[in-house]
Amino acid sequence: MVSRPENAQPERRLTPRGASTRARIVSAAVELMYVKGVNATTLDDVRAASNTSKSQLYNHFADKEELVRAVVAERSAQVLERERANLERLKSFRGLIRWRDALVRRNALQNGAYGCALGSLAGELADQDEQARVTLAESFAQWQGLLAAGLRRMKENGVLRPDADPERLATGLMAALQGGYLLAETAHDIEPMAVALDLALDHVKSFLTT
Amino acid sequence: MVSRPENAQPERRLTPRGASTRARIVSAAVELMYVKGVNATTLDDVRAASNTSKSQLYNHFADKEELVRAVVAERSAQVLERERANLERLKSFRGLIRWRDALVRRNALQNGAYGCALGSLAGELADQDEQARVTLAESFAQWQGLLAAGLRRMKENGVLRPDADPERLATGLMAALQGGYLLAETAHDIEPMAVALDLALDHVKSFLTT
DNA sequence: AGCATGATGGACGAAATAGTCCAAAGACTT
DNA sequence: AAGTCTTTGGACTATTTCGTCCATCATGCT
Numbered sequence: 001m002v003s004r005p006e007n008a009q010p011e012r013r014l015t016p017r018g019a020s021t022r023a024r025i026v027s028a029a030v031e032l033m034y035v036k037g038v039n040a041t042t043l044d045d046v047r048a049a050s051n052t053s054k055s056q057l058y059n060h061f062a063d064k065e066e067l068v069r070a071v072v073a074e075r076s077a078q079v080l081e082r083e084r085a086n087l088e089r090l091k092s093f094r095g096l097i098r099w100r101d102a103l104v105r106r107n108a109l110q111n112g113a114y115g116c117a118l119g120s121l122a123g124e125l126a127d128q129d130e131q132a133r134v135t136l137a138e139s140f141a142q143w144q145g146l147l148a149a150g151l152r153r154m155k156e157n158g159v160l161r162p163d164a165d166p167e168r169l170a171t172g173l174m175a176a177l178q179g180g181y182l183l184a185e186t187a188h189d190i191e192p193m194a195v196a197l198d199l200a201l202d203h204v205k206s207f208l209t210t
Numbered sequence: 211m212v213s214r215p216e217n218a219q220p221e222r223r224l225t226p227r228g229a230s231t232r233a234r235i236v237s238a239a240v241e242l243m244y245v246k247g248v249n250a251t252t253l254d255d256v257r258a259a260s261n262t263s264k265s266q267l268y269n270h271f272a273d274k275e276e277l278v279r280a281v282v283a284e285r286s287a288q289v290l291e292r293e294r295a296n297l298e299r300l301k302s303f304r305g306l307i308r309w310r311d312a313l314v315r316r317n318a319l320q321n322g323a324y325g326c327a328l329g330s331l332a333g334e335l336a337d338q339d340e341q342a343r344v345t346l347a348e349s350f351a352q353w354q355g356l357l358a359a360g361l362r363r364m365k366e367n368g369v370l371r372p373d374a375d376p377e378r379l380a381t382g383l384m385a386a387l388q389g390g391y392l393l394a395e396t397a398h399d400i401e402p403m404a405v406a407l408d409l410a411l412d413h414v415k416s417f418l419t420t
Numbered sequence: 421a422g423c424a425t426g427a428t429g430g431a432c433g434a435a436a437t438a439g440t441c442c443a444a445a446g447a448c449t450t
Numbered sequence: 451a452a453g454t455c456t457t458t459g460g461a462c463t464a465t466t467t468c469g470t471c472c473a474t475c476a477t478g479c480t
Contacts, residue, residue, distance in 0.1 A: 015447060015456060037338060039249035042437060053459050058439070114337055122396045123333035127324055128247060137397045168405055171393070172386070175406030179389030183381070186332045186347045195378055196385030203413045225477065228427060252467060263429045268469065 022060045024050045029071045030078075035114055038068055038124050065129065072121055072132045076139035079118050083143055090150030091157060093201075093208060100197045103177065104190060112184030112193065118143070119178045120185075144170045151204070164207035176200035232270045235260045239281045240288075245324055248278055248334045275339065282331055282342045286349035289328050293353055300360030301367060303411075303418060310407045313387065314400060322394030322403065328353070329388045330395075354380045361414070374417035386410035 014022070028050035032041045043057055043064055061067040086099050114120060118139055125132040151166035160166075177200075180193030224232070238260035242251045253267055253274055271277040296309050324330060328349055335342040361376035370376075387410075390403030 013448090013456070017447080018457060021457080035337065037249065037334060039247065040338060043439085044437070054439080055441085055458060055460075059457070064438070115333065119392055120333060123325065123330060123392060124247060126395045127245065128250060133396060133398070140393060140396055168409065171402050171405045172409035175389030175393055175402060175409075176382070176385050177389065178392045179385030179387065179406075182329060182332060182388045182392070183350060183385055185336045186343060186350055188343070188347075192381050192385060195381045196389075199378065199382035199385075199410075199413060203409055203416075206413075206416055223426070223478095225426060227477080231427075253469085254467070264469080265428060265430080265471085269427070274468070 018060075021052060021056055025052055025057060025060060025067070026070050026074050029067055030074050033068070033071055034075075034117055034120065038071075038121065043067075068125070068129065069132055069135070072125065072135050075117055075121060076135060080139060080142055080146075083146055087146040087150050090147075091153045092159060093154070093205065095150070096201060096204065100201060104194050104197065107181065107184060107193060108190045111188050112181075112190045113188065115185040116178060116181040119181050123182075140174065144174045147173055158209055160204075160207045161209055164204075169204055169207070172203065173197075173200050228270075231260075231262060231266055235262055235267060235270060235277070236280050236284050239277055240284050243278070243281055244285075244327055244330065248281075248331065253277075278335070278339065279342055279345070282335065282345050285327050285331060286345060290349060290352055290356075293356055297356040297360050300357075301363045302369060303364070303415065305360070306411060306414065310411060314404050314407065317391065317394060317403060318400045321398050322391075322400045323398065325395040326388060326391040329391050333392075350384065354384045357383055368419055370414075370417045371419055374414075379414055379417070382413065383407075383410050 025046060029041065029046045032045050032049055036045070043054075046067070047054060047057060057067070061070065086102060090096065090099065115123075118136065121132070122136045122140070125136065127133075148166045148170035151160065151164070151169050154160045155162070155164050155166060176196040177193075180196035183192035183196070184190045235256060239251065239256045242255050242259055246255070253264075256277070257264060257267060267277070271280065296312060300306065300309065325333075328346065331342070332346045332350070335346065337343075358376045358380035361370065361374070361379050364370045365372070365374050365376060386406040387403075390406035393402035393406070394400045
């Protein structure tokens with residue numbers, strides 16, 4: 001029997017106009033769900049912010065859940081792209097500091113409000129949408145993988161001692177980052193985030209050669 | 211003019227029965243909002259779980275927001291009481307390890323699901339209810355204060371070197387804890403939480419005398 | 421005992437939100 | 451240029467959720 005591969009989309013032609021509308025919807029939803037939270041964002045909010053109509057929402061997404069999943073995918077792609085740019089050439093301790101500085105500076109712009117774009121989605125969706133949870137877990141893993149790869153390069157180049165464990169250190173950095181985001185968001189003050197990252201970096205520093 | 215002090219409650223007599231009903235409502239709401247999230251918990255969920263009726267909910271709380279605030283207060287009190295018991299006599303590195311173990315073990319019971327009782331509230335409410343945010347920020351500060359006090363005792367007793375900064379270390383431990391909770395919740399695996407805390411403890415260890 | 425006040429059950433109303441539908445307009449194919 | 455499929459606007463329905471109300475019952479006080 002000649003059939004489409006298992007995972008094929010329900011197959012629907014998309015004109016450029018349709019694609020752009022879809023992108024506009026997702027983009028608006030990404031932003032709204034970041035600042036208001038997923039559950040507090042209504043489809044009408046999205047409709048208004050994206051300048052579309054109800055039929056367009058339901059033309060592109062079966063229901064709100066599907067839109068939320070598109071938001072998770074889009075946000076994951078955004079964050080990973082940004083982090084890839086920041087981390088793919090990481091190979092020195094100074095590079096790690098630059099990474100930290102960029103994150104802190106970016107978060108300072110809004111005084112810590114809204115937290116991490118991925119972390120806030122994770123906190124809200126992990127126990128509510130299993131599919132979203134898995135996607136987010138994968139995104140975190142990739143993000144952490146970028147860090148681990150950088151640390152591995154530092155180890156191979158002799159910047160870090162042989163007993164440094166890049167995977168564990170990357171986990172520690174991610175946790176410090178996410179915890180820092182949350183504390184900063186709650187305090188409306190980026191200081192705890194800055195401190196958390198500094199301590200995590202200090203710990204990495206303790207594995208430096210020299 | 212003879213009046214009540216500024217911050218007096220709207221003053222309402224509470225029979226023991228009424229008090230018990232109120233407590234039952236808050237208790238049910240605390241649990242539901244932890245596992246389902248605040249926004250995903252409806253008043254009807256609370257009503258059913260607490261075996262009460264609509265009129266009782268609105269007899270004790272003006273609206274959902276007020277109930278949420280009671281939940282935040284109750285949860286804060288619970289967590290702080292527990293942590294006070296675990297931390298008020300902290301004065302050795304082994305004590306810190308016991309603290310870590312207790313948290314990891316507790317979180318392992320649910321495979322990391324639902325995250326930190328306070329952290330998950332913070333993530334959902336910080337940018338949605340300013341009053342709740344402030345309460346949560348204070349609770350985090352107190353929690354962190356318990357850690358800092360313990361570290362200070364360790365320093366005074368010569369367990370930690372003079373150059374150890376208890377406040378900063380406490381911030382680092384809290385961030386590692388919260389970040390660990392979030393990663394564990396997302397991965398449905400407590401490993402990252404365990405690792406994050408271990409690395410943070412390693413960092414504290416680097417300030418040990420001997 | 422009897423009155424005042426708090427507590428309760430549950431029907432009811434109001435508002436917000438998700439989701440449906442169809443006629444009309446636009447875009448692609450032959 | 452006709453025909454087919456996609457896109458769109460927006461009215462409409464259904465459902466969920468919040469919040470009100472009041473008659474009735476329980477409780478404490480004198």
